[in-house]
Amino acid sequence: MKSSKAIVSEVSALCEGVAQELGYTIWDVEYEKIGAEYHLTITIDSPNGIGIEDCEKMSRAIDPILDEADPIQDEYHLDVSSPGIEREIKNDFHLSSCIGQTVIAKLYAPLDGQKAIIGVLDSFDGESVTVIAQEKIVIPRKAIAKMNIYFEF
Secondary structure, three states, X not given: XXXXXXXXXXXXXXHXXXXXXXXXXXXXXXXXXXXXXXXXXXXXXXXXXXXXXXXXXXXXXXXXXXXHHOOOOOOEEEEEEOOOOOOEOOOHHHHHHHOOOEEEEEXXXXXXOEEEEEEEEEEEXXXXXXXXXXXXEEEEHHHEEEEEEOOOX
16 A cells, blocks of 8 residues: 555646646645545645636546546545645745745744744745744744744734
8 A cells, every 4th residue: 555645746746737737836735534534635726826616627637637547546535725825834845935925833842932933934945944023033944833824814
């Protein structure tokens, strides 16, 4: 049986070209068990945003490709979605796409007394992420439990 990581990698490769042809980018691919069921979630993005019609279009386009390649042996639900306004930031592609936006970094342990840091994403490298709040804050990447775009409602 393939690992979830191998499935995600294979599905990403299968879907990338289709997404580009339709004018989308693959933001994320997740394969996880929720309750008793497996879910393959493909998150797409575009400069114009993503609506339900975009999700339907992508789902219809990749469904036969996934059926033919059969990268997942178990029965699963295919979900195509948008990353949303408070999208999660997980990797270098996400970080580079979000430079200049306000983010919230939730930390495993307090850094200078703060367990969550809100500020403008300034830069990043392999070791750290720099956010500008009232001052420049350099956060070690391994200290970040979760990072999202921050949107104040």
